[in-house]
Amino acid sequence: MTPIAGPIVHDPIRRGGPERLVIALGSNLGDRRAILTEAAERIAAIPGVFVRAVSTFIESVAVRTSGPDESAPPYLNGVLVGHTYLEPHRLLAATAAIEDELGRTRAERWGDRTIDIDLIEVGGRRVNDERLTLPHPRAGERDFVLAPWLEVEPSAVLTGRGRVDELLATLRGASE
Numbered sequence: 001m002t003p004i005a006g007p008i009v010h011d012p013i014r015r016g017g018p019e020r021l022v023i024a025l026g027s028n029l030g031d032r033r034a035i036l037t038e039a040a041e042r043i044a045a046i047p048g049v050f051v052r053a054v055s056t057f058i059e060s061v062a063v064r065t066s067g068p069d070e071s072a073p074p075y076l077n078g079v080l081v082g083h084t085y086l087e088p089h090r091l092l093a094a095t096a097a098i099e100d101e102l103g104r105t106r107a108e109r110w111g112d113r114t115i116d117i118d119l120i121e122v123g124g125r126r127v128n129d130e131r132l133t134l135p136h137p138r139a140g141e142r143d144f145v146l147a148p149w150l151e152v153e154p155s156a157v158l159t160g161r162g163r164v165d166e167l168l169a170t171l172r173g174a175s176e
Contacts (some may be wrong), residue, residue: 050085053082124159
């Protein structure tokens with residue numbers, strides 16, 4: 001595993017304390033369960049990251065830019081929650097390195113992949129630049145993010161969107 005260079009940065013906004021962290025994991029190629037487990041273990045090994053819980057992995061249909069694709073290999077998805085001392089862009093770089101180490105290729109947007117690691121929330125921050133958007137812009141529309149997140153954090157709130165249980169109920173009601 002590639003070490004993260006440099007010291008842990010204590011962001012003055014946090015006054016030196018850790019920020020809440022929510023990360024979504026997905027895989028639809030290879031030994032999906034083993035890959036997700038390895039990704040969660042590698043995230044937990046990042047200096048300045050503390051994983052409190054990892055959800056059960058659930059299966060979902062692949063989603064393409066054009067919508068759900070039943071012909072593609074299904075995804076296995078999960079969510080991990082914890083805390084971090086890392087600023088969001090540094091955390092993004094660390095998770096991108098893990099994706100690379102686990103064989104992620106970026107040939108097609110929303111294409112099949114061995115691993116997808118998405119930052120969903122980092123301390124309730126709002127970030128929107130060319131590299132990162134927080135909270136994740138589509139998290140509130142994805143059952144495969146909301147359901148596992150709710151499992152490990154029943155009172156979860158998605159910044160700017162509301163309670164995860166209510167978002168999931170609305171989403172599931174709309175799909176019936």
